[in-house]
Amino acid sequence: MDSDYAIIGGGIVGLAVAWGLLRRGLTVTVLDGDDGSFRASRGNFGLVWVQSKGMKQPRYARWSQSSARLWAEFAAELEQNTGNAVPLEQNGGYDLHFSEDTLQATVEKYEILKAELDGDYPYDVLGHNALRKEEPHIGPKVVGAILHHQDGHANPLKLLLALARDVRRRGGRVLTGKTVTEVTQPDGFELACADGTRVRAAKVVLAAGLGAARLGRQMGFKAPIRPQRGQVLITEKLPKLINRPSLIARQVDEGGIQIGATNEEVGHDDGVTQSGLSGLAAEAIAAYPALARAQLVRSWGALRVLSPDGLPIYQRSAEMPGASLVTCHSGITLAAAHAMLLPDWLEGTAAAPDLEVFSESRFAVS
Amino acid sequence: MSHRDLVIVGAGPAGMAAATEAANAGLSVTLLDEQPRAGGQIYRDVDHVPDHRAALLGPDYTAGRDLTVALRSSPVEHVTGAVVWSIEPGFCLSYSRDGRGAQLTADRVLLATGALERPMPLPGWTLPGVMTAGAGQILLKQSGVLARSAVLVGAGPLLYLIAVQMLRAGQPPLALVETQTGRNRRAALRHLGGALRGWPYMAKGLRMLAELKRGGVPRYIGAQDIRIEGDTRAEVLCFSHRGRIRRLACETVFLHHGVVPNTQAARALGVAHHWSTQQQCFVPTLDYWGRSDVPGVFVAGDGAGIGGAKAAALSGRLAALAIACDAARLTPDERDQRARPLRSARAREQAPRPFLDTAYPPCAQALSPRDETLVCRCEEVTAGTVRAHARAGCLGPNQTKAFGRVGMGPCQGRYCGLTVTALLAEATGQTPDQTGYYRIRPPLKPVTLGELASLKTPPATGEN
Amino acid sequence: MNPVLPFLEIEASSAPRVEVRFDGAPLLLPLGANLAAALLAAGIERFRNTPVSGAPRAPFCMMGACFDCLVEIDGVQRQACMIEVAEGLQITRPGSPEVRHVAS
Ligand SMILES: Cc1cc2nc3c(=O)[nH]c(=O)nc-3n(C[C@H](O)[C@H](O)[C@H](O)COP(=O)(O)OP(=O)(O)OC[C@H]3O[C@@H](n4cnc5c(N)ncnc54)[C@H](O)[C@@H]3O)c2cc1C
Ligand SMILES: Cc1cc2nc3c(=O)[nH]c(=O)nc-3n(C[C@H](O)[C@H](O)[C@H](O)COP(=O)(O)OP(=O)(O)OC[C@H]3O[C@@H](n4cnc5c(N)ncnc54)[C@H](O)[C@@H]3O)c2cc1C
Ligand code: FES
Numbered sequence: 016m017d018s019d020y021a022i023i024g025g026g027i028v029g030l031a032v033a034w035g036l037l038r039r040g041l042t043v044t045v046l047d048g049d050d051g052s053f054r055a056s057r058g059n060f061g062l063v064w065v066q067s068k069g070m071k072q073p074r075y076a077r078w079s080q081s082s083a084r085l086w087a088e089f090a091a092e093l094e095q096n097t098g099n100a101v102p103l104e105q106n107g108g109y110d111l112h113f114s115e116d117t118l119q120a121t122v123e124k125y126e127i128l129k130a131e132l133d134g135d136y137p138y139d140v141l142g143h144n145a146l147r148k149e150e151p152h153i154g155p156k157v158v159g160a161i162l163h164h165q166d167g168h169a170n171p172l173k174l175l176l177a178l179a180r181d182v183r184r185r186g187g188r189v190l191t192g193k194t195v196t197e198v199t200q201p202d203g204f205e206l207a208c209a210d211g212t213r214v215r216a217a218k219v220v221l222a223a224g225l226g227a228a229r230l231g232r233q234m235g236f237k238a239p240i241r242p243q244r245g246q247v248l249i250t251e252k253l254p255k256l257i258n259r260p261s262l263i264a265r266q267v268d269e270g271g272i273q274i275g276a277t278n279e280e281v282g283h284d285d286g287v288t289q290s291g292l293s294g295l296a297a298e299a300i301a302a303y304p305a306l307a308r309a310q311l312v313r314s315w316g317a318l319r320v321l322s323p324d325g326l327p328i329y330q331r332s333a334e335m336p337g338a339s340l341v342t343c344h345s346g347i348t349l350a351a352a353h354a355m356l357l358p359d360w361l362e363g364t365a366a367a368p369d370l371e372v373f374s375e376s377r378f379a380v381s
Numbered sequence: 382m383s384h385r386d387l388v389i390v391g392a393g394p395a396g397m398a399a400a401t402e403a404a405n406a407g408l409s410v411t412l413l414d415e416q417p418r419a420g421g422q423i424y425r426d427v428d429h430v431p432d433h434r435a436a437l438l439g440p441d442y443t444a445g446r447d448l449t450v451a452l453r454s455s456p457v458e459h460v461t462g463a464v465v466w467s468i469e470p471g472f473c474l475s476y477s478r479d480g481r482g483a484q485l486t487a488d489r490v491l492l493a494t495g496a497l498e499r500p501m502p503l504p505g506w507t508l509p510g511v512m513t514a515g516a517g518q519i520l521l522k523q524s525g526v527l528a529r530s531a532v533l534v535g536a537g538p539l540l541y542l543i544a545v546q547m548l549r550a551g552q553p554p555l556a557l558v559e560t561q562t563g564r565n566r567r568a569a570l571r572h573l574g575g576a577l578r579g580w581p582y583m584a585k586g587l588r589m590l591a592e593l594k595r596g597g598v599p600r601y602i603g604a605q606d607i608r609i610e611g612d613t614r615a616e617v618l619c620f621s622h623r624g625r626i627r628r629l630a631c632e633t634v635f636l637h638h639g640v641v642p643n644t645q646a647a648r649a650l651g652v653a654h655h656w657s658t659q660q661q662c663f664v665p666t667l668d669y670w671g672r673s674d675v676p677g678v679f680v681a682g683d684g685a686g687i688g689g690a691k692a693a694a695l696s697g698r699l700a701a702l703a704i705a706c707d708a709a710r711l712t713p714d715e716r717d718q719r720a721r722p723l724r725s726a727r728a729r730e731q732a733p734r735p736f737l738d739t740a741y742p743p744c745a746q747a748l749s750p751r752d753e754t755l756v757c758r759c760e761e762v763t764a765g766t767v768r769a770h771a772r773a774g775c776l777g778p779n780q781t782k783a784f785g786r787v788g789m790g791p792c793q794g795r796y797c798g799l800t801v802t803a804l805l806a807e808a809t810g811q812t813p814d815q816t817g818y819y820r821i822r823p824p825l826k827p828v829t830l831g832e833l834a835s836l837k838t839p840p841a842t843g844e845n
Numbered sequence: 846m847n848p849v850l851p852f853l854e855i856e857a858s859s860a861p862r863v864e865v866r867f868d869g870a871p872l873l874l875p876l877g878a879n880l881a882a883a884l885l886a887a888g889i890e891r892f893r894n895t896p897v898s899g900a901p902r903a904p905f906c907m908m909g910a911c912f913d914c915l916v917e918i919d920g921v922q923r924q925a926c927m928i929e930v931a932e933g934l935q936i937t938r939p940g941s942p943e944v945r946h947v948a949s
Contacts, residue, residue, distance in 0.1 A: 025774075049776060049777070050775075050778070050816075051777070051779070051817070056783075057779075057780070057782075172783045172786075176770075176783075179784070180773055191780075250830065251791060252896035252897075269786070270896055274830075286822075289469055289836060290836075292823070293836045296833040296834040300830055300834050308919075310828065310921070311828050311833055312791050312824075313793070313822065313824075314824065315822055316822075431856060433855075434855070507905075507913075509891055509892075509901050510903065511905065512906070513905060515906070515908065516904060516905060516907035519907040520885070520907060524854075525855045526853070526882045528851060528852055529850070529851055529852065530851065550855050551855075552855075613890075613891065614890055614903075758905070758911065759912065761895065791912040792910060796911055
């Protein structure tokens with residue numbers, strides 16, 4: 016055996032899981048694709064976000080909350096171990112509204128969820144003037160916002176770097192440029208890569224983002240995941256303009272304003288379009304009119320890793336005992352939970368979180 | 382939105398020649414360039430310069446007027462000051478003019494976006510007072526502005542040309558600090574046959590060297606360990622030469638070790654590129670006419686591989702003929718017949734390239750800078766950081782970008798891309814082709830959000 | 846003309862000089878000239894400080910590729926080497942010499 020665990024996928028999800036397993040003293044090999052792979056982990060919006068998650072499944076809201084609570088400790092530990100800071104702000108975040116009706120409708124839904132969460136859903140509704148006190152650059156078209164105090168944002172790229180470093184520092188073997196093409200279970204697991212590399216491990220975690228759809232079926236999972244494109248914009252570095260993040264825009268720690276994101280069902284096309292970029296720019300200017308003068312420096316498209324209901328999938332394989340599938344849409348938000356809580360579930364300890372609602376049994380047989 | 386048979390980006394020799402040729406073959410052509418006047422880099426402002434300056438710059442420069450005159454008398458629509466920031470398949474070009482957004486559609490696109498100076502990361506290269514040699518030349522051509530106390534550093538004929546022009550203008554450079562070695566010259570002799578076919582160039586080169594010698598401009602050949610010192614601006618150029626450390630006080634340092642294709646637009650369109658060992662850079666993969674693997678996209682001029690101004694104009698014409706033929710304005714026979722003389726002229730132009738590329742290779746120190754040297758000017762990332770990312774598993778520049786922001790600034794990797802590929806290839810043992818290059822996306826040049834929004838067609842937004 | 850400036854104009858420009866302001870100070874520059882070249886000739890050595898380390902920068906490429914000549918005009922950061930001098934331009938230097946930690 017090369018290691019206790021082989022993790023397929025070295026994005027945020029795979030690295031967070033690897034990190035958590037290493038921290039428990041297990042040995043881990045991570046196999047990751049090449050420079051051109053689809054990688055949601057380097058194209059995302061960086062929100063550590065609670066509001067609006069799990070409107071139909073309170074367990075998901077709680078899972079997001081528990082990760083958000085662990086995030087600061089997780090980031091601090093990474094920084095301490097690697098010297099690489101993972102900038103994180105958890106001073107709340109906004110859902111901005113351009114109409115009273117949508118604002119009201121959202122508040123009604125939040126109230127229902129709040130009751131189901133025994134009141135643990137701290138948010139305030141800010142009218143335009145109250146919001147303006149918090150965000151002096153907010154535009155007149157914004158009628159108000161929901162300020163949720165459990166929301167925040169992080170630098171997802173610095174998280175990726177710190178994780179990559181710390182996994183190595185803890186003795187994890189990380190093999191890049193290794194696309195796993197076949198997983199067999201002769202005696203333990205054997206993973207075959209496109210370049211001929213073979214890796215053996217006692218257990219396997221499939222955390223390959225969109226790559227899990229293909230490998231998953233081989234390993235006895237349904238893996239019903241699909242890509243959904245998000246286009247994202249970032250401006251030149253600017254002096255402080257936006258205090259708290261929203262789904263529309265946030266100011267990153269380096270100073271640029273990040274604007275996002277479209278939701279497009281376009282298959283595996285991660286390109287950007289002028290109309291996509293223009294629409295995002297218009298919305299951001301409606302929220303913060305001063306942005307009209309900011310220069311757009313870069314844009315990109317990235318593919319979300321989505322299950323049919325948008326919730327994570329945590330599933331043990333019945334066909335290949337010892338193999339698990341871990342995939343989610345909100346990998347940044349959930350990074351701390353994946354690093355600090357999921358290892359118990361993978362190891363089947365008494366402390367394992369109850370993740371039954373996230374199993375594949377919720378999907379009809381296809 | 383207006384529609385054209387052909388849109389050409391870049392009004393240098395390649396773009397001007399192509400536009401004229403294509404329009405004369407009956408195509409509707411728009412030529413977009415961000416500069417206020419036609420000419421490109423070599424013929425910058427050629428219609429505009431006062432006689433005194435034109436005389437100084439010499440006949441190779443004023444030769445560009447043939448192209449601008451032909452362009453003006455053709456039916457080509459030349460849009461000046463048009464910064465093209467997006468080209469979408471199909472083709473829709475978005476450009477910015479006077480801070481306002483505009484768009485144009487076309488059946489075919491010819492990219493004639495020219496060359497960039499090869500990045501030359503040396504300690505101190507970001508200090509005010511350090512510029513590319515090309516910048517020095519542009520200052521002279523466009524504005525009649527000269528550096529008073531300048532040192533020229535690097536390798537290649539362009540360095541001699543600038544030195545001679547400065548000398549003629551009465552402000553000779555303090556010195557030429559050259560990085561090529563005697564060994565390079567001996568290796569180049571292998572290509573002397575080709576060089577002699579391009580004899581006029583060689584003769585011109587020799588004349589320039591003689592003129593510099595007469596002008597008393599010192600040359601330090603085989604310089605190493607180059608460093609620019611200064612607190613808030615360049616003050617001293619420091620280097621070692623024949624085992625001695627030299628320090629030259631100066632106010633301006635002009636760097637040059639060759640030019641490389643500006644591939645931003647071609648890459649954004651998904652055109653395949655490959656590494657050219659001879660030119661030590663990526664070049665788009667094209668057929669003989671300049672046709673890329675993306676249907677309807679052609680590339681001509683230095684953007685297709687460095688060949689110089691005359692070769693650029695010839696390749697522009699050849700691409701225009703192929704485009705006219707594809708658009709059924711010329712028969713294949715007509716195309717081939719017109720192409721024949723252009724073809725042999727281009728081969729003559731290209732003959733001295735192997736000799737020059739071998740005699741004046743890029744400066745080794747700048748190809749593999751020491752750890753503390755900044756390689757990404759915009760995000761201020763050092764070579765050592767890039768090497769550390771390679772140790773953390775980065776195989777290619779896109780992961781390095783995610784790990785450490787190299788190439789994320791406004792220049793979009795134009796002045797760090799080749800260096801980062803080289804550093805990664807060196808660290809991983811992969812070839813530059815295996816290592817790859819940054820994924821280039823719009824905007825090709827920054828555009829204000831206000832302008833972008835003015836072209837709006839709103840998409841659905843929702844949960845991130 | 847000040848003889849110690851690093852750059853000089855080799856011929857007297859025929860263009861009329863117009864007033865612009867650079868960080869508040871008045872400058873007389875040739876109308877229609879390339880702004881970056883005119884500022885260099887007027888003795889401006891530092892165009893901006895970078896938003897990353899605060900390091901000083903000035904034009905490097907003069908062809909719109911490096912973005913080191915960025916200046917702020919009417920609230921927009923633009924490349925001085927791609928702009929022509931116009932009467933009354935209000936130009937400011939982006940960035941300050943101190944390192945900024947914008948949204949930390
Ligand atoms: C536009 C956008 C905005 C987003 N915003 C947010 C946000 O604000 N907050 C938030 O929490 N989340 C956000 N997300 C989601 C988040 O980015 C993802 O949930 C997360 O990155 C998923 O990580 P991953 O490791 O599963 O996948 P990826 O990052 O895609 O990584 C998968 C890895 O697996 C490797 N791989 C694939 N197949 C194989 C194989 N066969 N063998 C070996 N390796 C393989 C690939 O090389 C890749 O590195 C956003 C996503 C997008 C696209
Ligand atoms: C700074 C510099 C100085 C040089 N000086 C000399 C010299 O003196 N002698 C010599 O023999 N060779 C010189 N060269 C090499 C010379 O550039 C080429 O041989 C020749 O100019 C190539 O012609 P071209 O038509 O391919 O491109 P260029 O002449 O470079 O023309 C490209 C044009 O494309 C435009 N462009 C690029 N991107 C965009 C965009 N996104 N939107 C709109 N327009 C765009 C540019 O503004 C430019 O005008 C120089 C190169 C450089 C970079
Ligand atoms: S000097 Fe490089 S962009 Fe202006």
